Amino acid sequence: MQPEEQLSCGIVxxxxxxxxxxxxxxxxxxxxxxxxxxxxxxxxxxxxxxWPGAGQIVVVIHPDDEDLLAAARRRSPARELIVVHxxxxxxxxxxxxxxAVAATGSRHVMIHDAVRPFADHALLSRCxxxxxxxxRAVLPAIAVSxxxxxxxxxxxxxxxxxxxxxxxAQTPQTFDLKIILDAHRAAASSGRTDxxxxxxxxxxxxxxxxxxxxxxxxxxxxxxxxxxMADEKLKRYLIPDVRTGNxxxxxxxxxxxxxxxxGVLIPHTKKLSGHSDADVALHAxxxxxxxxxxxxxxxDHFPPSDPQWKGAASSIFLEHAANIVRQRGGTIxxxxxxxxxxxxxxxxxxxxxxxxxxxxxGIDLDRCSVKATTNERLGFVGRDEGIAxxxxxxxxxxxxxxxxxx
Numbered sequence: 369m370q371p372e373e374q375l376s377c378g379i380v381x382x383x384x385x386x387x388x389x390x391x392x393x394x395x396x397x398x399x400x401x402x403x404x405x406x407x408x409x410x411x412x413x414x415x416x417x418x419w420p421g422a423g424q425i426v427v428v429i430h431p432d433d434e435d436l437l438a439a440a441r442r443r444s445p446a447r448e449l450i451v452v453h454x455x456x457x458x459x460x461x462x463x464x465x466x467x468a469v470a471a472t473g474s475r476h477v478m479i480h481d482a483v484r485p486f487a488d489h490a491l492l493s494r495c496x497x498x499x500x501x502x503x504r505a506v507l508p509a510i511a512v513s514x515x516x517x518x519x520x521x522x523x524x525x526x527x528x529x530x531x532x533x534x535x536x537a538q539t540p541q542t543f544d545l546k547i548i549l550d551a552h553r554a555a556a557s558s559g560r561t562d563x564x565x566x567x568x569x570x571x572x573x574x575x576x577x578x579x580x581x582x583x584x585x586x587x588x589x590x591x592x593x594x595x596x597m598a599d600e601k602l603k604r605y606l607i608p609d610v611r612t613g614n615x616x617x618x619x620x621x622x623x624x625x626x627x628x629x630x631g632v633l634i635p636h637t638k639k640l641s642g643h644s645d646a647d648v649a650l651h652a653x654x655x656x657x658x659x660x661x662x663x664x665x666x667x668d669h670f671p672p673s674d675p676q677w678k679g680a681a682s683s684i685f686l687e688h689a690a691n692i693v694r695q696r697g698g699t700i701x702x703x704x705x706x707x708x709x710x711x712x713x714x715x716x717x718x719x720x721x722x723x724x725x726x727x728x729x730g731i732d733l734d735r736c737s738v739k740a741t742t743n744e745r746l747g748f749v750g751r752d753e754g755i756a757x758x759x760x761x762x763x764x765x766x767x768x769x770x771x772x773x774x
Contacts, residue, residue: 428452459561621753634714644670
């Protein structure tokens, strides 16, 4: 079955549990704990929101978790969700979710644990395809590979249990919606509240359950250690949010006694014309930094029409841009400036320029580069009418790291 022919399924994400076995955390229940720089449930929602067969997504949460879910949704693809409150048991929560999906007109449904963030599209499609081929209830599962022991109340092994035909159940468990909704309603009416998954309710109602191959990565995060291991796993696959900004500036040379470049006053027979000290190098680097976070350019922050900047040191502009970058979660990792001028000679002042940049940006000296070249007597630079600067800034925004799978 091709993606465009994919059977459409409503989705119920079960996220109302308290997760006591995972321990207490300021982040809240385990479905809201951070793994790979985002809440667990955000990863889970991503999988379903980007799957071609996904219909309406219903998330079942605890009434106390509205704000936690809202925060998690800001870290997952924009998509409309239906949010309903769950009950005291998983079974009650799933029933609430099924009722909400039924109201949307869906004919099929997937029920998935929010704390299984590693389900993939191939698994979802296997489940949906089994329905399309005639199954009414589908269970993804993995054959048990460990040796199983039965013990008595005292903890003594009484026998080794054959693992033949034994499988560990996973989610998403996938159903004809009317059939599983009727089975859930019947279980609730009978007073049964001890079912641990939806396939067992289907079995109780006499519905044949078709097994499909699960995936070993589709683990349920239950203990604190599970969450820590999931975080470690995801961090190995994060693409760091490294951004590069470019800046260009040029100022005219007029009669004077020196030019200021990278905060260093170099004696010369001319000076740079500008509203501030006309430090073309720092102006270009300021624009480069602002570019890494879409914060406009130097003129937006320091308009040349504003008299307060007349004669101002351009270090003010650069330090302001660096602060904006840091406020937005950025770490400046490199600054590179190329000066284009026939004169004065930059080489004797290069070290002082680099030291100034390091101090202004708060980074190591070896992360600051200043280079100079002539324009081979061509153009306005070659005629000694002005000096140009090209700057490049590299910034890592840790708060914006992306998952490889996104």
